[in-house]
Amino acid sequence: MVVAALALFVLYPLLVAAAAPRAEDWLRALTTARWRVTMLNTLQMAALSTISSVIIGFLYAYAVTRARIPGARLFMLVPLLPLITPPFVSGLAFILLFGRRGLVTYELLGLNTDIYGWHGLWLAQTVSFFPIAFLAIAGVLRSINPNLERASESLGAGRWTTFRTVVVPLAAPGVGAAALLVAIAVLGDFGNPMLIAGRYRVLATEAYLQISGWADMRMGAVLGLALLMPAIAFFFLQRRLQGSSVGRFVTVGGRGSRIEPAPVSPMARWGLFTFCLLIALFMLAKYAVILLGAFTPVWGVDYTFTLDNFRRVVVRGPELWNSLRFAGSAALVCAVLATISAYLVYRVKVPFGRALDLVSLLPAAIPGTLLGIAYVLAFNTPPLQLTGTATIIVISMVFSYLPVGYRIAAATLHQLAPSIEESAADMGASSMRTFFDVVLPLISTSFSAALVYCFVKAIGTLSAVVFLISHGTVVASASILNLAEQGYWGWAAALASLLVGIALLTLGVAKLVFGRRFAFFDI
Amino acid sequence: MPEGSAERPHVEIRDVSKTFGHVVAVDRLSLDVATGSFTTLLGPSGCGKTTTLRMLAGFYDPDAGDILIGGVPQQGIPPNRRNVSIVFQDYALFPHMTVLQNVSYGLKFRRLDKAERDRRVSRVLEFLGLDALEARHPHELSGGQQQRVALGRSIVMEPHVLLMDEPLSNLDAKLRIRVRAELKEIQRATGITTIYVTHDQDEALSLSDRVAVMADGRLQQYSEPWELYHAPANRFVADFVGYANVIPGRVLERGAGTATVLVPGSNTPLRCLDPASRAAAGADVGVMVRPEWFTLSPADEKAAITDGVVLIGEVRSGSFLGAFVRAFLEVPGIGDPLVVESTVTRQDQMASGTRLRLCLPHDRAVLVD
Ligand SMILES: Nc1ncnc2c1ncn2[C@@H]1O[C@H](COP(=O)(O)OP(=O)(O)OP(=O)(O)O)[C@@H](O)[C@H]1O
Ligand SMILES: [Mg+2]
Numbered sequence: 001m002v003v004a005a006l007a008l009f010v011l012y013p014l015l016v017a018a019a020a021p022r023a024e025d026w027l028r029a030l031t032t033a034r035w036r037v038t039m040l041n042t043l044q045m046a047a048l049s050t051i052s053s054v055i056i057g058f059l060y061a062y063a064v065t066r067a068r069i070p071g072a073r074l075f076m077l078v079p080l081l082p083l084i085t086p087p088f089v090s091g092l093a094f095i096l097l098f099g100r101r102g103l104v105t106y107e108l109l110g111l112n113t114d115i116y117g118w119h120g121l122w123l124a125q126t127v128s129f130f131p132i133a134f135l136a137i138a139g140v141l142r143s144i145n146p147n148l149e150r151a152s153e154s155l156g157a158g159r160w161t162t163f164r165t166v167v168v169p170l171a172a173p174g175v176g177a178a179a180l181l182v183a184i185a186v187l188g189d190f191g192n193p194m195l196i197a198g199r200y201r202v203l204a205t206e207a208y209l210q211i212s213g214w215a216d217m218r219m220g221a222v223l224g225l226a227l228l229m230p231a232i233a234f235f236f237l238q239r240r241l242q243g244s245s246v247g248r249f250v251t252v253g254g255r256g257s258r259i260e261p262a263p264v265s266p267m268a269r270w271g272l273f274t275f276c277l278l279i280a281l282f283m284l285a286k287y288a289v290i291l292l293g294a295f296t297p298v299w300g301v302d303y304t305f306t307l308d309n310f311r312r313v314v315v316r317g318p319e320l321w322n323s324l325r326f327a328g329s330a331a332l333v334c335a336v337l338a339t340i341s342a343y344l345v346y347r348v349k350v351p352f353g354r355a356l357d358l359v360s361l362l363p364a365a366i367p368g369t370l371l372g373i374a375y376v377l378a379f380n381t382p383p384l385q386l387t388g389t390a391t392i393i394v395i396s397m398v399f400s401y402l403p404v405g406y407r408i409a410a411a412t413l414h415q416l417a418p419s420i421e422e423s424a425a426d427m428g429a430s431s432m433r434t435f436f437d438v439v440l441p442l443i444s445t446s447f448s449a450a451l452v453y454c455f456v457k458a459i460g461t462l463s464a465v466v467f468l469i470s471h472g473t474v475v476a477s478a479s480i481l482n483l484a485e486q487g488y489w490g491w492a493a494a495l496a497s498l499l500v501g502i503a504l505l506t507l508g509v510a511k512l513v514f515g516r517r518f519a520f521f522d523i
Numbered sequence: 524m525p526e527g528s529a530e531r532p533h534v535e536i537r538d539v540s541k542t543f544g545h546v547v548a549v550d551r552l553s554l555d556v557a558t559g560s561f562t563t564l565l566g567p568s569g570c571g572k573t574t575t576l577r578m579l580a581g582f583y584d585p586d587a588g589d590i591l592i593g594g595v596p597q598q599g600i601p602p603n604r605r606n607v608s609i610v611f612q613d614y615a616l617f618p619h620m621t622v623l624q625n626v627s628y629g630l631k632f633r634r635l636d637k638a639e640r641d642r643r644v645s646r647v648l649e650f651l652g653l654d655a656l657e658a659r660h661p662h663e664l665s666g667g668q669q670q671r672v673a674l675g676r677s678i679v680m681e682p683h684v685l686l687m688d689e690p691l692s693n694l695d696a697k698l699r700i701r702v703r704a705e706l707k708e709i710q711r712a713t714g715i716t717t718i719y720v721t722h723d724q725d726e727a728l729s730l731s732d733r734v735a736v737m738a739d740g741r742l743q744q745y746s747e748p749w750e751l752y753h754a755p756a757n758r759f760v761a762d763f764v765g766y767a768n769v770i771p772g773r774v775l776e777r778g779a780g781t782a783t784v785l786v787p788g789s790n791t792p793l794r795c796l797d798p799a800s801r802a803a804a805g806a807d808v809g810v811m812v813r814p815e816w817f818t819l820s821p822a823d824e825k826a827a828i829t830d831g832v833v834l835i836g837e838v839r840s841g842s843f844l845g846a847f848v849r850a851f852l853e854v855p856g857i858g859d860p861l862v863v864e865s866t867v868t869r870q871d872q873m874a875s876g877t878r879l880r881l882c883l884p885h886d887r888a889v890l891v892d
Contacts, residue, residue, distance in 0.1 A: 145613065145615060147611045147613060147615035148615050148617060148618075150580075150582055150602070150609075150611075150615070151609070151611060151615040151617075151676075152617075152628070153582075153601070153602040153603045154580055154581070154582075154602045154603070154605075154607065154608060154609050155603075155608065155628055155629030155632070155676065155677075155680065156603045156629050156631075156632030156633065156680070157603055157628075157629075157632055158603055161632070165628075166617060169619045170618065170619055259577065259582060262582070262602075
């Protein structure tokens with residue numbers, strides 16, 4: 001069932017999209033200077049943002065996992081925020097902070113500059129996506145046995161040499177994998193370039209403009225497919241890297257009391273602390289300014305306190321309600337599929353497990369923009385005429401976040417005693433008993449984890465749904481983009497605040513209910 | 524090669540303490556380790572062995588006290604400037620390096636010319652029988668081979684002191700005994716002063732020149748294996764090293780390092796060892812007797828003339844262990860059954876219900892508390 005669903009709603013639309021453009025469209029894309037620049041920009045932005053994200057992510061991860069900076073546990077939480085809140089929040093916040101009427105640039109410094117353009121986009125992408133690098137690299141660093149560093153020191157190596165000859169080579173494959181994850185995310189991101197790229201063009205936004213502005217579906221498909229190719233390549237490369245690091249660098253030996261990592265020099269420690277503090281404050285400022293914007297009548301002009309914005313966005317339109325509704329249904333379906341897949345792959349260990357694993361994760365490599373375009377192309381004629389309906393939005397959300405749900409479900413299944421079913425069966429529990437006493441609780445936990453996480457992600461999704469919404473099915477994220485484009489900062493900020501608030505609340509409640517059993521950030 | 528003058532102990536631990544939060548991991552520990560000796564820190568889990576070793580390696584600084592190596596105070600000297608090498612319990616081999624790279628890693632930081640370096644590495648690889656494996660990565664080695672690489676990586680440094688933290692605990696039982704013998708051989712051949720940590724008494728007794736028994740961060744006894752077993756300093760050591768029967772007794776008279784004690788079930792006083800001089804006339808004490816120190820004979824046989832104390836007991840249960848039989852004996856007046864071990868010549872000699880005469884010679888039993 002999972003496979004059939006994936007075939008119908010991922011593979012099939014992609015094939016339709018791939019078949020849509022004719023040879024001349026491809027030729028046109030490659031020969032037109034504008035598109036060539038766009039493609040180069042896209043790659044350039046992905047490269048820049050990836051590099052900065054990985055550097056920041058590495059330092060931040062090193063600081064909290066190895067350097068024992070004060071407040072490490074708190075610092076660890078801050079980068080998780082962008083992972084559960086929509087990425088375009090960064091773009092919006094930076095406009096409010098550094099835009100033409102920005103709080104910092106205009107009010108504080110009296111500058112007349114703005115951040116629209118590549119540097120603004122770079123900043124927004126880095127802040128939005130370095131947490132991905134942070135999380136992956138923190139996992140890698142934590143998996144390095146601190147005894148290795150101690151051994152190296154004891155054999156005569158200084159701190160820096162130890163870092164260079166032991167930590168770096170061991171972390172390298174994982175860092176590479178993290179970089180590719182960031183690159184995929186940056187390539188596919190739509191909201192930030194839309195908000196603050198200005199005249200700097202990237203594929204995701206250009207594809208959208210081709211379709212919404214010129215109704216040029218074929219060109220849109222070409223640009224979307226151009227985005228897919230590097231993303232898919234990165235996806236497979238990332239899998240390879242991750243696999244190789246696991247195979248080659250598994251810690252040998254086994255039992256043994258672990259020592260905490262060697263302390264870094266006080267200077268490095270305080271340097272890293274300052275660094276983390278700045279990053280964390282900057283990220284928190286991002287949310288603070290959104291909240292401030294939400295209570296401000298006219299940004300840059302009138303800073304009196306008001307609740308009007310909230311009243312307007314809640315009363316005025318159905319966007320928020322739509323978002324909740326769609327994301328809720330999508331999360332439900334997504335969690336079912338994800339749990340089934342994860343259960344089949346990790347517990348039942350079905351023979352086609354590897355293949356199922358792959359296809360469940362594959363949508364992660366598909367840029368939302370392309371998925372949106374493909375859906376428009378594939379589902380605008382009978383028998384499956386879905387364009388303009390709420391269904392198609394829900395479906396797009398389901399498959400966009402299937403990989404996310406799948407990973408969470410798998411991690412939860414993994415974390416809960418790997419062989420308790422076997423031992424339950426060993427102890428003579430009948431298979432019915434095993435199912436109700438052991439399997440069901442296991443599944444329901446991993447299901448809930450997937451549900452919560454899919455919901456949190458889906459409620460802020462943008463890149464695919466912008467192609468799919470129609471008059472009656474506008475969602476909050478798209479509406480925020482619209483309001484921001486028209487300069488209704490207060491409303492945009494209020495809506496964004498609500499989205500962030502809902503995401504945090506959902507996660508908070510889930511954490512309260514399920515506690516440690518939730519493997520949220522093991523992905 | 525190890526230096527340090529013959530008259531001066533090579534490693535001196537003086538009144539060293541280390542606290543983690545509320546846990547006193549090491550409590551005023553003092554220990555002198557002779558040059559070229561094999562010294563073992565023995566004790567139950569959590570008694571502070573690893574912490575002591577880490578302080579020697581320079582990973583932790585003591586909260587109080589001094590550590591001297593070759594007469595030089597080590598306070599403030601970082602691990603990479605100490606001529607001390609450590610073998611970790613999990614070996615901590617560099618997984619991304621080959622055996623050769625692992626073993627030669629530390630020498631890169633020594634001012635040695637390349638020829639000398641290569642010579643030392645190949646000598647060690649050959650010595651440990653690793654030369655055929657030098658191109659492999661750690662994950663391509665068996666547990667025993669990994670263990671040898673870890674050892675090779677340390678001894679190639681020709682450290683003044685070699686530290687080992689339960690290096691055999693990740694090996695299976697058979698291999699452990701073989702590698703144990705190898706270790707002893709290697710230590711003898713290299714003459715490196717070695718401080719070894721284990722919670723396995725067999726390992727400690729068979730490997731060491733001297734054993735330091737620790738409990739709760741404190742030193743309980745520091746002596747040669749023979750003495751540890753035959754003259755434990757206290758009840759803890761008696762229990763931890765081998766099995767200890769403790770019989771209640773009352774002191775009649777004390778001598779120099781001995782005491783005469785009356786035990787239940789006998790009117791003859793027993794002369795015991797009292798290494799810790801705990802005896803005071805009239806005091807209640809515990810008399811420790813190892814299971815194999817009794818001489819057994821059937822109760823109905825005419826008593827042979829013995830130079831010691833005779834007790835009569837009844838076998839509660841016995842288990843045949845091949846070379847000998849271990850039996851639990853009920854002796855009137857002694858609360859807990861005594862555990863005795865003896866070789867037997869007839870199958871029913873120590874069957875349940877049999878009454879036996881236990882003969883305990885003078886100058887064998889030890890006062891432990
Ligand atoms: N880094 C640390 N932080 C906090 N407590 C520690 C630390 N290292 C050791 N301890 C505590 O100090 C005590 C002694 O620990 P240590 O590791 O030295 O014991 P050990 O004798 O080596 O035990 P084992 O046989 O289990 O290895 C223990 O109670 C332990 O919990
Ligand atoms: Mg230990």
